Amino acid sequence: MAGTDRHDAPVELDGSEGEGGGQILRSALSLSLITGRPFHMRNVRANRQPPGLRPQHLACVRGAEAISGGRSEGAAVGASELRFEPGPVRPGDYVLEVGTAGSTPLLFQCLFYPLALAGGGSLTLRGGTHLPHSPSYHYVVGVWLPVVKAYGLNAALRLVHAGFYPQGAGEFIAEVEPVRDPPDRVDLPSRGTLRDIAVGSFVGGLPFGIAERQSKAAVAALRERGIYSHAENRPLPVTHSVGTVTFIMAQFENTIAGFTSLGKRGLPAEDVGREAAEEVARFMESGGALDEHLGDQILLPAALLAAGKLGASSPGTTRYTTARVTDHLTTHAWLIERFLPVRVTVEPGGAVEVAPA
Template sequence: MTIDGSYGEGGGQILRTALTLSLLTQKPFRLINIRAGRPKPGLRPQHLACVKAAARLGKAEVSGAERGSMDLLFVPGRLRPGAYTFDIGTAGATGLLFQTLYLLLAIAGGGRLILRGGTHVPMSPCFHYLAEVFLPVLSAMGFSARLEIRRYGFYPVGGGEILAEIGPLETLSGIRLEPPFSPEATSVLSVVTSDLPDHIRRRQAQRAEKLLREAGLACEVRLESVKSASPGTFVGVWGQDEIKRIGYFALGARGKPAERVAEEAVRPYLETMRARASVDEYLADQILLPAALAEGQTFYVTPKITRHLLTNAWVISHFLPEAKIEIRGQEGRTGEVIVNGTPIV
């Protein structure tokens, strides 16, 4: 099949979802117009790492896997369990590489991933989002894994490393994440690298805690100082409501006040609760693929129907026409997602 990489959101997610589903369904694909509308179109090191890693797990035949390529042919082979190490070579997101590979390795029979690159970088799920938000919801669906951060990696150098120990997947089950989200517990994590002033992490934490308490939410606050090849800071805020999870993370930058970093994490957390959603908009996109592969129905409410979500549904429909994905609502507004999966495990 041929997939237009410029459709919808037009980013790397089209490629990552196609790679996973090609290997799981054994359907080859050609991806054209890869990231055509982006300032730097075509495959970047982050995307090439996903292609090469997926090809290695599944003994795939690939052509067009070159930096800047806008046309890729991928012919899947047989998945193999085992231990794999992949180094992106830049500050490319290890979180996005993990999300390309985790289902493949689980369905193959399990194994271990060591992924090197950026662990907390822009435009991607950071390590703590995976560990505290994404993985607990996947675990409720039947997925088993343990994540560990060995080194932090911030932009521009990267140099981080995460370990993922993934168990064999016997079955994926749909879940109902009913709104509203009412946290039993809210956690705040304020982190700075050891080469930055210590007052930054204190100010980040104090501002986050103040905003949450003003909203009537108690929270557990943790402060950490870590080593990394590049200086960096971040604030994470996440909550738990039975099997439901919501989380937001914000990165520091030169010239950005510590208080603003905290605000960028806390405010969307509070807005998602006010929207009476049951997941955050990032999780809404990220669990769509496992939901489409699960037995039974999955239901959740997103605070915002994003173009990422709509595009992901479009790509999934190419490989899994039997899966029924219904997204109720308008782009940019609160909406319901209902998925009747087609299990392949």
């Protein structure tokens, strides 16, 4: 099912479009593997400093090559132009290194859909698991994965070692399952009643008291806003990486949302906990069914459903509301429409629809 829409001419992409970051490259790689369509990208990560390919983005290119036998031109650190031609994605077991503080969750999300569509397999990913500007491992497991399950997609994830900035040195294993029967439609117009708020406070290689301070501050900050929660403090297995994280998961009647705050040198543990709680409060003040990150990340499975890539489905539409319309969301919509016969409509107020073109 992956790699079947052959076209002679590559998809031409401008990497400075919209948010102009690494997301354009990662999603282009994923969509290229799924459709079999090569692409040519200029101005890679033009809106980032430094621009061009960085080691973590190069790892995504190498990962796409590994699972498909694909070929690239220009794949080097600092490059501003890249050509990628996919091969057929092969089910199997793959071990991939992102390097130091590169994001393993982002590499996983890049390769998950093509591998699932090809019949599944195993990904052992080594690098960072809890990093700034990236979904954390706990977000992927607690929020992203339950939502993609609604599309007939699934994986079993196991954290071997946590990896924090700047050392990385984390690892997790993902057993990716083949696609199952897709839904006819996915509708998430509202989040519904709040059912549970769980505060998870984690430390790796640092005193356990830090986790207790983080969670205590998070619970107190939520209570001040009339939001009641329960907390769990846990150590994370690490090698030579150290760090802390507060992850708050909000379970609603219809949806799930997640909020991550990472510790860093010089930042009091209490501030880490309060930061995650403040993100929850901001989300509660919005009208979105999905948090802004999930509102972006759900676009790809929604587009696969609309394009018939997950199997026969009618009408194959997805409708939802997001807490905030971000540049990531609108850029992702633009990119998806370049590869798949779908129409993505994003309203200024946060209503999103993904439908067959």
